Amino acid sequence: MNSQIKYILTAIVAFTAGGLLVFYLAGHPSKPGTDAASDPSATGESQVKRGADGETIVTLDAETQQRIALKSEAPVSAQWQPEAKGYGRVIDPATLMAAVADLESARTVADASTKEYERQKSLAEQNNASARVLEAAKAASTHDRTAFEATLAKFNLEWGQALAEGSDREKILSEIVNGKTALVRIDLPAGKTLSPLPSSARIVALTDETKSVNGEFFGATAGVNPQTQSQSFFFLVKDQPLTLGSTVTGFLKISGEPLSGVIVPSDAILRYEGKNWIYVQTGANEFSRREIPLDRSTENGWFISANLTNHIVVDGTQTILSAELNNGSTATGASD
Numbered sequence: 490m491n492s493q494i495k496y497i498l499t500a501i502v503a504f505t506a507g508g509l510l511v512f513y514l515a516g517h518p519s520k521p522g523t524d525a526a527s528d529p530s531a532t533g534e535s536q537v538k539r540g541a542d543g544e545t546i547v548t549l550d551a552e553t554q555q556r557i558a559l560k561s562e563a564p565v566s567a568q569w570q571p572e573a574k575g576y577g578r579v580i581d582p583a584t585l586m587a588a589v590a591d592l593e594s595a596r597t598v599a600d601a602s603t604k605e606y607e608r609q610k611s612l613a614e615q616n617n618a619s620a621r622v623l624e625a626a627k628a629a630s631t632h633d634r635t636a637f638e639a640t641l642a643k644f645n646l647e648w649g650q651a652l653a654e655g656s657d658r659e660k661i662l663s664e665i666v667n668g669k670t671a672l673v674r675i676d677l678p679a680g681k682t683l684s685p686l687p688s689s690a691r692i693v694a695l696t697d698e699t700k701s702v703n704g705e706f707f708g709a710t711a712g713v714n715p716q717t718q719s720q721s722f723f724f725l726v727k728d729q730p731l732t733l734g735s736t737v738t739g740f741l742k743i744s745g746e747p748l749s750g751v752i753v754p755s756d757a758i759l760r761y762e763g764k765n766w767i768y769v770q771t772g773a774n775e776f777s778r779r780e781i782p783l784d785r786s787t788e789n790g791w792f793i794s795a796n797l798t799n800h801i802v803v804d805g806t807q808t809i810l811s812a813e814l815n816n817g818s819t820a821t822g823a824s825d
């Protein structure tokens with residue numbers, strides 16, 4: 490009997506509580522737009538929409554930005570000296586010295602033949618040398634001198650006059666052989682020439698395009714190579730580690746009015762679908778993805794000739810891309 494009474498009392502209490510709850514909800518209806526399921530900002534999610542120009546805009550509320558440790562900064566204004574782009578390699582000293590040895594051997598033979606001809610001519614004037622010996626000495630001198638001039642012309646075409654007969658040639662060759670200085674050859678695209686000559690160059694290894702070294706102009710080849718139809722320049726890079734024989738890109742400083750633009754930090758660059766992108770902050774909580782060229786590297790990033798005043802995202806770009814590709818969800822990562 491006692492157990493039946495307890496059961497009845499429990500049912501009455503539950504019924505009363507449920508009725509009160511229904512009565513309370515009936516008298517306090519929820520306000521439109523405050524439902525968590527219909528408010529993306531309340532769940533910490535992002536939103537994706539189209540801007541006035543058709544660009545994609547990702548909206549991230551302050552809570553989400555804090556959660557993903559998003560960081561943006563203003564781009565640094567900069568000026569850029571015009572450049573000509575070429576490709577080349579770091580010269581192996583063994584290859585250079587083999588060419589120098591051939592040149593010096595031909596020079597030595599020609600000088601010896603010339604001296605012998607002058608000696609025989611002097612003896613002939615004193616009637617101490619026959620005409621036959623004199624003619625043989627003259628022929629040898631002419632042959633060897635012609636051979637040297639051909640070797641010199643070939644050397645100048647491949648290596649330039651500075652390495653053939655420059656005033657500081659011996660010093661430079663010694664530094665190259667001892668590894669104190671690297672010699673870099675840069676070839677311009679076929680059919681393109683520079684006048685006046687460049688003063689210096691930024692040299693970038695293909696294995697790491699985010700870093701560059703400065704090259705001091707040393708010399709140029711004589712004219713255009715008939716096989717490649719390109720003009721070549723040599724630059725000296727001192728006290729910088731460069732792998733011998735490695736392929737490099739050269740950005741040759743040329744005359745002209747400097748370009749105005751900004752420096753984009755390397756950390757801001759995002760690779761997607763084989764292209765380079767950045768996210769710019771177009772509002773307090775809005776971010777838009779933009780494609781940029783990466784053809785002007787600097788020590789602190791990349792120069793772009795654009796009037797960019799918006800902040801650039803430097804941390805959190807992958808997460809924003811994930812939100813864009815997943816229609817606002819930041820729960821999963823994105824891959825290139």
